Every structure is written in C-alpha cells, then in structure tokens.
Amino acid sequence: MLTYTIRRLVLAVPTLLFISLVIFLLLELAPGDPMANVPLTVPPDVKEKMRIALGLGEPTHIRFGKWLWQFFVVEPMVLSDHILGTTLAEGQQRVLSWQFRSPVMDVIVQRMPQTLWVVGMSYVVGILIALPIGIYSAYRQYSVFDQVGTFITMVGYSVPPFFSGVLVIVIFSVHLGWLPSIYDTTLRVTSWDTFVMQFKQMIMPVMVLALQTTAQISRYMRASMLDNLGQDYVRTARAKGLGETTVVMVHVLRNSMIPVITVIALGVPQIFGGAIITEQIFKVNGLGQLLITAIQANDLPMVQTVTFMLAVLIVAFNIIADLLYAVLDPRIRYD
Amino acid sequence: MTDPAMPPPRSQWSEIWGQFKRHRGALIGGILFLLIIAIVFLGPLIWTLDATYIDIRARNQGPTWAHPFGTDQLGRDTLARMMAGGQTSIAVGLTAMALALALGGFMGVIAGYFRRLDGPLMRLTDLFLSLPLLPLLLVMVMLFRETLSATFGPETGIFFLIVVAIGATSWMPTARIVRADVLALKEREFVLAARSIGTTNFGMITRHILPNILSPIMVSATLGIANAIITESALSFLGLGFPPDFPTWGRLLNDATQYLQDYPERVFWPGLAISLTVLSVNYLGDGLRDALDPRTRIRGR
Numbered sequence: 001m002l003t004y005t006i007r008r009l010v011l012a013v014p015t016l017l018f019i020s021l022v023i024f025l026l027l028e029l030a031p032g033d034p035m036a037n038v039p040l041t042v043p044p045d046v047k048e049k050m051r052i053a054l055g056l057g058e059p060t061h062i063r064f065g066k067w068l069w070q071f072f073v074v075e076p077m078v079l080s081d082h083i084l085g086t087t088l089a090e091g092q093q094r095v096l097s098w099q100f101r102s103p104v105m106d107v108i109v110q111r112m113p114q115t116l117w118v119v120g121m122s123y124v125v126g127i128l129i130a131l132p133i134g135i136y137s138a139y140r141q142y143s144v145f146d147q148v149g150t151f152i153t154m155v156g157y158s159v160p161p162f163f164s165g166v167l168v169i170v171i172f173s174v175h176l177g178w179l180p181s182i183y184d185t186t187l188r189v190t191s192w193d194t195f196v197m198q199f200k201q202m203i204m205p206v207m208v209l210a211l212q213t214t215a216q217i218s219r220y221m222r223a224s225m226l227d228n229l230g231q232d233y234v235r236t237a238r239a240k241g242l243g244e245t246t247v248v249m250v251h252v253l254r255n256s257m258i259p260v261i262t263v264i265a266l267g268v269p270q271i272f273g274g275a276i277i278t279e280q281i282f283k284v285n286g287l288g289q290l291l292i293t294a295i296q297a298n299d300l301p302m303v304q305t306v307t308f309m310l311a312v313l314i315v316a317f318n319i320i321a322d323l324l325y326a327v328l329d330p331r332i333r334y335d
Numbered sequence: 336m337t338d339p340a341m342p343p344p345r346s347q348w349s350e351i352w353g354q355f356k357r358h359r360g361a362l363i364g365g366i367l368f369l370l371i372i373a374i375v376f377l378g379p380l381i382w383t384l385d386a387t388y389i390d391i392r393a394r395n396q397g398p399t400w401a402h403p404f405g406t407d408q409l410g411r412d413t414l415a416r417m418m419a420g421g422q423t424s425i426a427v428g429l430t431a432m433a434l435a436l437a438l439g440g441f442m443g444v445i446a447g448y449f450r451r452l453d454g455p456l457m458r459l460t461d462l463f464l465s466l467p468l469l470p471l472l473l474v475m476v477m478l479f480r481e482t483l484s485a486t487f488g489p490e491t492g493i494f495f496l497i498v499v500a501i502g503a504t505s506w507m508p509t510a511r512i513v514r515a516d517v518l519a520l521k522e523r524e525f526v527l528a529a530r531s532i533g534t535t536n537f538g539m540i541t542r543h544i545l546p547n548i549l550s551p552i553m554v555s556a557t558l559g560i561a562n563a564i565i566t567e568s569a570l571s572f573l574g575l576g577f578p579p580d581f582p583t584w585g586r587l588l589n590d591a592t593q594y595l596q597d598y599p600e601r602v603f604w605p606g607l608a609i610s611l612t613v614l615s616v617n618y619l620g621d622g623l624r625d626a627l628d629p630r631t632r633i634r635g636r
Contacts, residue, residue, distance in 0.1 A: 015465060022466070029478055154621075158614035160565050162572045162585075163606030166592050170599040181595075273469045277569055281592075291470055292573060295477050303474060310467035318465065 001326065008319050017068075019311045020304075024064050027300045070095045071305065075105050099299040107290065108306065114185050115286030119275045122206040126213025127264060133214070134221025134260075138229060139248060149218070156215030161274060165208045165281035172204065179204055183284040205282045212274060213267065220263045224256040231255075258328045265321035269314040354626035361622015367615035371608070375421035384415040387580065404604055408594060413587075417604055420582035425612070427497055427567045427583070432559035434502030436509055440552055443513025444540055448521065457514070460507050468504045472566065475500045476575045489578050497576065501563050509555040516548045550627035557620030561613045568609050584609045 042050075074094055094103040133153070137146035173181035180201050189195050228234065229252055237247045276288030283289075287306060294302035326332045355361055389409045396406045404413035446456035476496060483492035520526060520543075529543050564584075570576040571585030579586070587605035594601060 015462060018462060019466060023471070023474075026471070026474060026478065154617060155610075155614060158561070158617050159606075159610040160568060160613070162569060162588065163602070163610055166588070166595065166602045167606060169595065170602060174596065174599045269467070273467060276469055277573065280573060292473070295470075295473050295575075303470075307467055307470045307474070310470060311465060314465045314467060 004326075005319075005323060008322065012315050012319060015315055016308075016312060019315075020068070020308050021064065023304055023307050023311070024067065025060075027304055028060055066093075067095065067301075067304065071308070078103075078105065095301050095305055097294075097299055097302045099294065099297045099302070104302050104305045107302070108287065108309070111285060111287050111290050114183075114284050115272070115275060115279070115288065118183075118202065118205050118278070118284055118286065119209065119271055121202065122209035123213055123268065123271055125206055126210035127217055129210065130214040130217035131221055131260075134218040135225055135248070135253065135256075137218075138222045138225030141226065146222075150222075153215040153218050156211045157219070159211075161208050161212060161277050162281060164211060165204070165278060168204050168208060169281070181282070183282045185285050205278050205284060208281075209271065209274060209278050213271065216267065217260065217264065221256065221260050224259050225252060228252045228256045258325065261328060262321040262325050265317050265324055268317050269310060272310060272313060351626050355622055358622035358625055360618045361626070364615040364618025364622065367611065368619060371421070371612050371615065372425060375418050375425060378418045379415070382414055382418065384412045387411065387419075388415075405601070407590065407601070413601070413604060416582045416587060417584075417608060420584045420587050420605065421608060423494070423577065423581070423583040424564055424567060424585070424609070427494065427501070428560045428564040428612075431498045431501040431505070431563035431567070432556055434498060435506040435559050435563070436552060436556055438502060439506035439509025439555070440513055440548075442506065442510040444517055444544060444548075446510065447514040447517025448536070448540060448544065453514075456510075460510050463504070463507050466504070469566075469569070472500050472504060472570060473573065473575050476570060480575075484578075490581055493577050493581075497567055497570065501566050505559060505562055505566075509552070509559070512551045512555060513548055516551055517544055520544055520547055550623075554620055554624045554627065557616050557623060561616040561620070564609065564613055564616075 070093065078094065095105065096102070097104045097107055100107055133149050137143075137149040140146055169181045172179045178200075180197075181204075183201050183205060184197075187194060187198055187201070189198050229248075234247060234252060237251050238244075242251075272287070275286065276291060278284070279286045279288040280292060291303065291306045293299075294306065355365075389411060398405050404417065406412055407416070442456055442460065446453045446460075479496050480493065483496045486492060487495060526539065526543060529539055534542070567576060567583065568585030568588065571583050572589045574589060577583050577586055579590075584605045588602060588609070591598070591601035591605065
C-alpha cells in the first residue's frame with residue numbers, strides 16, 4: 001500500500017510537468033502584447049525594463065523554467081514567510097499578473113474563499129440530498145418514488161447550469177423578488193441580519209450547483225445499492241433475523257458506499273470547473289470568474305496558474321480516489 | 336418436431352429493436368430527438384422569416400400571431416432564430432460527436448489490438464483525462480478564433496474550431512471503453528480462427544473487431560451528442576463561441592440574459608430547447624445501453 005502510494009505520487013510528477021508544458025505551449029501561441037496599453041510617451045529603455053520585470057523577452061524554454069521555479073519554489077517560500085515569519089522569499093521574483101500588476105498568488109488567495117464557500121457548500125448539500133434519494137429509490141425499485149426520482153435526476157443531469165441558474169433568477173429574483181440575483185462578496189457576517197443576507201444570497205448558486213451533483217451521485221448510489229441488494233449476504237442477514245433497517249442501512253449501505261465514495265472524490269475537481277459557469281451567472285467574483293476575465297484580458301500568467309492549479313486538483317483527487325478505494329475495500333490490494 | 340408456439344429466429348438487429356421498443360423512455364426520447372431535428376431543419380421551409388432580418392419597429396414584442404415566440408431587441412423573429420440556432424447547435428453536436436468517436440474508437444482499437452502500443456496510448460488517455468477541459472477549451476477558442484475566422488470566414492472558421500476543440504477533448508471515455516472490449520474480443524475463438532486462415536491485421540480489425548464493438552460505440556455516441564451540445568452552449572453562453580450575430584441556442588440564451596430584468600421570459604425558449612434535446616438524447620442512450628447489453632435484457636413474455 002505504501003509503495004503503491006509512493007509510486008503514484010512519483011508518477012504524478014511527470015504528469016503534472018507535461019500538463020503544465022501543454023498549457024504553457026498553448027498560451028505561447030497567444031497573440032497580443034501585454035505592453036500594448038503602455039502609453040507611447042514612455043521611453044523605450046523604460047519599456048524594455050518593464051518587459052523584463054514582467055518576465056518577457058526571453059526564449060520559451062527559459063520562461064517555462066522560470067515559471068516552474070516561481071510556482072514550485074518561490075510561492076511555497078512566500079507561503080512559509082506568511083505563516084512562519086521566515087524571510088526565504090526576500091528579493092525573489094514571483095509570478096506576476098499582467099492585468100493586476102501584482103503577484104498572481106495574492107489575487108488567487110483573495111478570490112479563493114468565495115469559490116470554496118459556494119462550491120464546497122453545494123457539493124456537501126448535493127451529496128446529502130443524493131444519498132437518501134439513491135438509497136430509497138433502489139430499495140423500492142420501480143415504485144412511484146423511484147420512477148419520479150429517476151426522472152428528476154435525469155432532468156437534473158440534462159439541464160445545464162447556465163439554464164437552471166438563469167431560470168431560478170427569473171423565478172426567485174425577478175418575479176418573486178425573494179432572493180438577490182447578484183452575490184455580494186463584500187458582505188461581512190457580523191450580525192443576525194447579515195447572516196440572513198449571506199444565507200439568502202447563497203441559496204441559488206449553491207442549489208444550482210448542487211442539482212448537478214445530486215443528479216450524478218444519486219444515479220450511482222441507486223445502481224450500487226441495486227447491485228448489493230441482490231447479493232447472498234443480504235439474504236443471510238435477513239435469514240438470521242436482522243431488522244430491515246439494520247440490513248439496509250448497515251450491511252448494504254456500507255458495501256454500496258465504496259464505489260460511491262470514489263465517485264464523490266473524482267467529482268471534486270469537476271465541480272470546480274462547473275463553478276466557472278455558475279460564478280459567471282451569479283456574479284460571484286471567485287476563481288472561475290477570475291479565469292474568465294483573465295482569458296478575456298489576455299493575462300497569460302494568471303490563466304496558466306489557475307488552469308494548472310485545476311490540473312493539480314484533478315491529479316490529486318484521482319490518486320485520493322484510488323487510495324480510498326483500497327482503504328475501504330479490503331478485497332482490493334494494489335501491491 | 337419444433338414447438339409451434341416458438342417464434343421464428345430473429346436477426347440481431349430486430350432483437351435489439353424489440354428490446355429498445357420496450358424501454359418507454361428511450362422510445363419517447365428517440366422520437367423527441369428526431370422531432371427536434373425535423374423541426375429545426377425542415378421548419379424554415381414553412382416558417383420562412385429570415386433569422387437575421389432586422390425589423391427595428393417590431394422590436395421587443397411579446398408573442399403575437401406574426402411572431403409566435405416574440406422578437407428580440409433588434410426586432411428579429413425569435414422562432415426563426417431558434418430554428419437557425421438549433422441547426423448550428425445540433426450540427427456542432429453531431430460533428431463533434433463523430434470526431435470524438437472516430438478519435439476515441441481509433442485509439443481504443445489500436446491500444447487494445449496492438450499490445451505494444453497499449454501502455455503509451457493509455458498513458459496518453461490518462462494525461463488527457465487529467466487536463467482541466469473547460470478552461471482549456473476557453474483558452475483554445477480565445478487563441479485561435481481570430482486566425483481561423485480570417486482564413487475560413489467567421490462562421491466556418493468558428494464551426495471548425497469548436498468542433499475540433501470539443502472532439503479533441505472528449506474522445507477519452509470512448510477510447511477506454513473500446514479498448515476494454517477489444518481486449519476481451521481478441522481472446523475469442525473466432526479471432527483465432529480468422530487468424531489461422533491468414534487474415535491480416537487490417538482485415539481483422541475492419542471485418543471482425545469493429546462490427547462487434549458497435550454497441551459500446553453507439554452508446555457513447557448518444558452521450559457524446561449530449562456532451563457536445565452542452566459544451567457548445569456553455570462556450571457560447573460565456574461569450575467565447577460563435578460571433579454575436581450568428582445564432583446558436585447558447586448564444587440566444589446569452590443574449591436573453593442581458594435583458595433578464597426587462598424581458599425575463601426570453602431565456603425560456605433557448606434553455607428549454609437545449610434541455611429537451613439533451614434530455615431526449617440521454618434517454619435514448621439509456622435505452623440503447625439496456626437494449627444492446629444482453630445481461631440487462633427484458634425477456635419477452
């Protein structure tokens with residue numbers, strides 16, 4: 001198990017290097033010059049210095065190497081300076097954003113909490129709704145609840161978030177006026193009223209994202225429960241006189257959760273990608289919105305860094321899912 | 336000697352059709368999908384208003400007999416625009432799906448059939464699966480939009496770009512499924528028999544392997560259409576798809592959200608069209624999977 005973990009972690013390094021190279025080379029093709037907006041009155045030698053300060057004007061492989069160095073060495077140093085009060089990163093150049101003219105990581109850290117709140121909350125809510133639906137519709141297969149539930153999850157699976165999001169805005173903000181359509185990130189929760197405000201503005205983005213999660217996870221949960229309900233050990237458990245609740249909620253559920261948990265782990269990076277659209281609809285200024293504005297403003301270091309961080313998430317959760325699978329299911333041993 | 340009540344042996348395809356018919360959701364989904372295609376492609380023959388005709392005096396109208404779905408902020412007829420948009424959206428969906436299937440099928444067959452290529456090709460598939468797809472799609476569209484619309488004209492260029500971008504980022508699941516099926520097929524006796532009479536690799540793949548992996552390919556085809564339509568709409572919705580004056584369902588939805596405060600009902604039609612199409616295709620895929628998989632067959636009574 002330990003050797004397997006180590007092997008996976010070691011294999012992740014070339015994967016991530018390759019992905020960062022692909023993203024870098026793709027962005028290399030981008031037209032446009034970040035210095036185009038600098039006024040003509042700025043003398044050429046100053047312009048040249050600004051260029052170097054932005055890390056431009058050097059061959060591709062050197063800039064790629066520098067980006068790697070800055071991302072993997074300088075940024076962790078800055079982090080340790082922040083937390084431990086060391087001075088490792090003093091005088092080191094960091095990855096600079098072309099549109100904000102400040103370190104990319106500082107902007108990302110500012111935007112992170114909004115995304116994490118909305119995305120994390122919606123994932124938890126989605127799972128909490130999905131599991132009971134999946135369990136009950138498998139237990140009562142082909143009942144009215146199952147038919148309706150399956151249909152609703154199919155609808156949730158098919159309606160894209162950019163329609164469901166806009167639809168709930170039309171219903172709850174425009175017609176009924178119950179909920180705000182724009183997510184106000186400057187709101188600080190200090191009293192009961194601001195808490196209610198925060199709660200209200202989170203309902204719609206969270207529920208829209210949660211609908212996608214619910215649709216996927218409850219389908220998996222149902223299928224996995226159905227697989228297990230027909231097994232011999234279930235009959236044995238019933239035959240020895242266990243109550244129906246114990247049989248379903250302890251014996252069957254524990255075994256059915258194994259594949260579902262890996263699906264849940266694999267879905268985490270996906271929902272970050274889906275948040276790009278949801279953030280755009282509800283005007284949440286989180287990471288997804290940052291990525292869109294960076295793409296539109298041709299801010300290549302920002303695009304590179306955010307996209308790469310998403311790739312890191314995907315690779316990391318792939319490994320986590322595989323390891324969880326082995327931890328939860330004693331029949332699976334990788335060594 | 337045979338039992339007179341026994342039905343005559345049926346061909347494989349009529350057997351599958353019989354299974355498919357019993358899956359009510361799949362049947363309704365399939366009919367709905369065909370209906371949407373028919374309306375979108377044949378509708379303009381009946382409803383002859385031009386989707387790009389600007390009638391500024393009739394702008395922002397609600398539903399009337401002249402314009403059953405109303406008009407937009409430039410007085411263009413929404414029904415005509417919905418049909419024109421649907422043509423593009425469905426065309427993108429079908430072409431991107433075909434490209435993803437071709438790529439994924441090729442990768443899967445090669446990886447499953449030639450043992451030496453299996454490792455490298457599957458690592459490549461894993462690499463592609465670890466890429467953050469939506470951000471990369473956005474970046475690709477942003478980067479190549481200008482150059483391609485300069486060479487092929489704005490519409491063909493963007494169509495080409497979006498189809499290739501979606502196809503190149505969605506072939507991986509097909510490749511994995513096809514590879515697994517080919518690996519299992521390769522061990523069967525009929526492959527051994529074909530090899531013993533001297534069938535070449537090319538003949539083996541085209542004559543014996545491909546016809547037998549048709550069912551997983553058909554199922555991923557339906558899922559691929561749904562995926563491609565949603566991705567194209569998402570790109571258009573984020574403003575990085577087709578040019579503004581060129582309607583697709585995602586683009587119409589994006590235009591409608593800008594007038595959300597004044598005309599909230601306008602988002603309804605394009606959103607409904609996307610959702611219904613994807614829903615019908617998903618049901619179709621569900622039914623196909625059940626019909627083609629012998630283990631889940633509902634036995635005739």
